[in-house]
Amino acid sequence: MLMVLDEVLDAATARQYRDALQAADWQDGRLSAGSLAKSVKSNQQLEPDHPVAAALGRQILSRLGQHPGFLSAALPERIYPPRFNRYELGGQFGLHVDSAVMVLPDSLQTLRSDLSATLFLTEPDEYDGGELEIETPFGAQAVKLAAGAMVLYPSSSLHRVRPVTTGARISSFFWIQSLVQDDAARGMLYDLDRSIQGLRQSLPAEHADLLTLTGVYHNLLRRWARP
Numbered sequence: 658m659l660m661v662l663d664e665v666l667d668a669a670t671a672r673q674y675r676d677a678l679q680a681a682d683w684q685d686g687r688l689s690a691g692s693l694a695k696s697v698k699s700n701q702q703l704e705p706d707h708p709v710a711a712a713l714g715r716q717i718l719s720r721l722g723q724h725p726g727f728l729s730a731a732l733p734e735r736i737y738p739p740r741f742n743r744y745e746l747g748g749q750f751g752l753h754v755d756s757a758v759m760v761l762p763d764s765l766q767t768l769r770s771d772l773s774a775t776l777f778l779t780e781p782d783e784y785d786g787g788e789l790e791i792e793t794p795f796g797a798q799a800v801k802l803a804a805g806a807m808v809l810y811p812s813s814s815l816h817r818v819r820p821v822t823t824g825a826r827i828s829s830f831f832w833i834q835s836l837v838q839d840d841a842a843r844g845m846l847y848d849l850d851r852s853i854q855g856l857r858q859s860l861p862a863e864h865a866d867l868l869t870l871t872g873v874y875h876n877l878l879r880r881w882a883r884p
């Protein structure tokens with residue numbers, strides 16, 4: 658399931674982030690690529706412990722922790738500390754698949770990548786190209802979002818970033834280990850949760866059907882969650 662979350666950051670905050678990032682010192686993205694990605698990757702990244710990256714990464718995590726749509730869609734167990742990349746002057750990231758298991762920085766803990774995320778920090782009209790193209794069972798989907806919006810997609814998908822031919826595309830990217838590993842099960846829980854939230858707008862809180870559906874949601878999550 659491919660999911661777009663609008664306004665993870667409001668436009669003004671995204672602009673502040675972009676300005677702070679533009680002024681930071683970037684390094685070749687190949688330095689952090691695995692052997693497959695290295696051959697197809699031409700972009701720039703900030704070092705994980707760069708002070709700007711560390712500060713903005715913490716702010717993004719705290720926003721996500723309060724974002725009902727993100728929590729419901731991702732059911733996050735662990736989140737990789739957000740990283741930042743920039744593509745310009747024809748920079749791109751060819752077709753690849755993300756590593757399945759990652760070691761969390763400064764820790765011996767691992768993270769299984771269930772979901773990959775890109776949070777766009779530059780507006781679509783600031784650059785040409787730069788679409789994140791994700792292969793899905795229904796064909797390739799090209800994603801290019803407003804600054805502050807984020808896409809979540811299964812880490813099992815092949816994906817690429819098309820060359821940025823003018824301007825610069827700056828984003829944050831990271832991975833999520835979900836409490837519910839199976840994409841289809843997670844998608845059904847998301848649909849159920851959204852329907853329950855919708856019914857809550859029009860039904861009394863103690864409506865018997867609403868209580869039953871809420872119980873079904875939690876009991877399915879209890880059955881499928883694997884912390």
Ligand SMILES: O=C(O)CCC(=O)C(=O)O
Pocket residue numbers: 742750755775789816818828830
């Ligand atoms: O820049 C993006 O949107 C995606 C980056 C990516 O695919 C990766 O770093 O593995």
Ligand SMILES: [Fe+2]
Pocket residue numbers: 753754755773816
């Ligand atoms: Fe990737």
